[in-house]
Amino acid sequence: MDTDRADVARQIGREPRAFNRVVVRCPFGRPAVTEQRPYDPAGEPFPTSYYVTCRHLVAAISRLEAAGGVERWTAAAEQDPALAASRARADADQRTLRRELAAGETGLDAGASLELGVGGAGRTGSLKCLHAHAAFALARPGYELGDRIVAELDPLWPDQCCLDPS
Numbered sequence: 001m002d003t004d005r006a007d008v009a010r011q012i013g014r015e016p017r018a019f020n021r022v023v024v025r026c027p028f029g030r031p032a033v034t035e036q037r038p039y040d041p042a043g044e045p046f047p048t049s050y051y052v053t054c055r056h057l058v059a060a061i062s063r064l065e066a067a068g069g070v071e072r073w074t075a076a077a078e079q080d081p082a083l084a085a086s087r088a089r090a091d092a093d094q095r096t097l098r099r100e101l102a103a104g105e106t107g108l109d110a111g112a113s114l115e116l117g118v119g120g121a122g123r124t125g126s127l128k129c130l131h132a133h134a135a136f137a138l139a140r141p142g143y144e145l146g147d148r149i150v151a152e153l154d155p156l157w158p159d160q161c162c163l164d165p166s
Helices: 002-012 055-066 071-081 081-100 130-139 142-152
Strands: 020-025 031-036 049-053
Touching: 002 020, 002 031, 020 130, 031 130, 049 055, 049 130, 055 071, 055 081, 055 130, 071 081, 071 142, 081 130, 081 142, 130 142
Parallel strands: none
Antiparallel strands: 020 031, 031 049
C-alpha cells in the first residue's frame, strides 16, 4: 500500500487527499484508478469515489472533455433511455458505496456529499466530469455509459508506463 500511495503521489503530483486503495492497475502493474474515501482526514468531502491517476488516461479523458465530450455525453444520457438508466444505476451504486466507505462518518458537510452521484453530480443535470465516469466504468465493469466513454479512449493504455523514465 505504501508503494501504491507513493506511485499515486508521483502520478498526480501531490499527496493523495483521501486515498483508500488501488482498484484498477494498468498493464504495467501500476495504479490507474484509485478508490477514495468520502472524506479526507480533516473531514472535507471528497466527492469522487473512483479517481483516475494514470497520466495517460487523465490526458486522454481531458482531450475528450476539451472536444465537447461532457456536453455530448450528457445529451446522449438524456436522450437514450438505456444510457439514462445506466447512469441512474451508477449514481445509486455510487451513493451506496460512499455510505459504506464512510462507515458512519459524516464529515464537515454533515453527510450531504454522501448523496451525490458519480463525480459529485446531483440527481439530474450534466455529467460534470468524464474522468469520474471513466474511472467508475473501469472500477465497476458493466456501467454502459462509462464503458462507452472509455471506448473512445484510443489507445486505452500507453506503450510505456507513465511512471517510467522516457
